[in-house]
Amino acid sequence: MARAAASSDPVVDVWIQIRDELHSRGLRWTPQRRLILEALEATKGHITGSELVERCRERDPDTTPSTVYRTLGVLEELGYLSHSHSAAGREEYHVLPEAEHAHLQCRSCGQTWELDAAAAASVVRPIQRRFGFRADVSHLTIAGRCADCAAGTKGDAVAK
Ligand SMILES: [Zn+2]
Ligand SMILES: [Zn+2]
Ligand SMILES: [Zn+2]
Numbered sequence: 409m410a411r412a413a414a415s416s417d418p419v420v421d422v423w424i425q426i427r428d429e430l431h432s433r434g435l436r437w438t439p440q441r442r443l444i445l446e447a448l449e450a451t452k453g454h455i456t457g458s459e460l461v462e463r464c465r466e467r468d469p470d471t472t473p474s475t476v477y478r479t480l481g482v483l484e485e486l487g488y489l490s491h492s493h494s495a496a497g498r499e500e501y502h503v504l505p506e507a508e509h510a511h512l513q514c515r516s517c518g519q520t521w522e523l524d525a526a527a528a529a530s531v532v533r534p535i536q537r538r539f540g541f542r543a544d545v546s547h548l549t550i551a552g553r554c555a556d557c558a559a560g561t562k563g564d565a566v567a568k
Contacts, residue, residue: 422488422504423449429486435479443468444479454492454500454520494520495551510545514554517562523550 423445431437447463448455455463457477464471480501483489490505495513510528512521523531525545532543556562 426483426486426488430479430482433482433486435482438475440464440468440471440475441479443471444476448483448489448501448503451503454502456494456498456500460501490546492546493549495549505546508545510548510550512550512552512554514557515551516553516557519554520549521554523548 426445427437430441435441443464444460447460447467451460457473457480460480461471461473461476464476480489484491484501488504489501491499491501492511494500494511495515508525508528510523510531512523513519528545528548531550532545532548535541535543554562
């Protein structure tokens with residue numbers, strides 16, 4: 409991405425830029441959209457669409473899911489978000505994704521871990537060699553059992 413920032417705080421810059429770009433895409437800068445961006449800005453790691461709707465509703469009960477999802481879609485098109493899928497197929501958004509990565513998800517406790525590009529490459533490289541198939545690493549989520557659950561050291565399982 410060639411998004412040069414002139415100011416001393418590149419993060420703040422990015423959010424100003426997003427606002428301008430939404431505007432140029434014909435999306436009005438409404439209080440609801442501002443709230444969506446604020447909630448995203450405060451997000452560390454992943455967030456699902458429904459979690460985002462919930463977070464916005466905590467502050468504005470009138471938040472409409474369609475506005476949230478439409479804004480997410482445009483932000484993803486603009487490259488500010490990327491999505492991956494949980495083992496159950498649910499879409500999870502990454503805010504300002506820095507590096508491509510895959511995920512591990514435990515079926516017993518539901519926890520997820522990020523698998524960095526190098527580790528993910530060691531998984532997909534043999535597949536490419538054998539099938540000539542280039543895996544989309546960001547869409548790779550490996551379901552299984554984490555070390556703690558396998559060892560039985562985690563108390564309550566929330567298996568779905
Ligand atoms: Zn997808
Ligand atoms: Zn687990
Ligand atoms: Zn991730």
